[in-house]
Amino acid sequence: MSATIDLSLTDDPDQQNDVFTEAFNSGDGSIFDQLYRADAISNLTGKTLTGPARTEAIKEFLATKPKLTATVLKTFRTADTMLLIVDFSVETVGPDGEPVKLDGTCTDVLVHDENGKWVMAIDRPVMKPAA
């Protein structure tokens, strides 16, 4: 069950990606949002949002049960800052309930929080041009 997801992010980008994907696919935005800093900026819902507006929007979006698959392509990191480049695919539903598949590349910035734990600061998904 979603309540048992371990949200700790290690230094391993593939582990981070697994946690991110599992939290996303839980459908519970309040769980997923715990991976983000309070002041983080997310573009996952198609708008640039931060703070409570970001949390609300992600809760609404994940409640529609979109399904994420993602692969880490590359990471660059310093002691306390990481840039992940990730290929992703989201299966969701359009405005009329029709299935929609969104493919793209996301750049994510993770930083150390005050306890030295990785936390999402910024995400920036870019959709691939429609085939």
Next chain:
Amino acid sequence: MVSNSDDLKKEIFAHVEHYIREFNSGDAAAVDRLYTDDAVSVWEPGKAATGAERRAGQAAYLAQKPVMKAEVIESYVTSDTALLAVDWTIDIPGAPGGPQRQQGTGVDVLRRGKDGKWRFAIDNPYGTDLT
């Protein structure tokens, strides 16, 4: 400060302009001060350099008197972390084999230090282009 506020964006744009000025002056020490100590630069797609290797590479490159033009096309700025997408062109009129032009869309990460100054942490001029 609220993420993505006008004040934060102004600071970041000022930092980028400062960087372009120092870069075009060819002053390697001044340019290096605009990076964190452990910054990562990715001057070839997918290949990262840090520390002494990054500094030496930067100094050798600046010695060719490259001229940079850059435009920030996207910016996401929290109180201490920023992600920028930047269209850039660099001309090297005096390159050994004749005039050279390089261009790309970078995806860069900046951090604000304890002294309040922004610095590049991940300098990634080819963005999500990894090959």
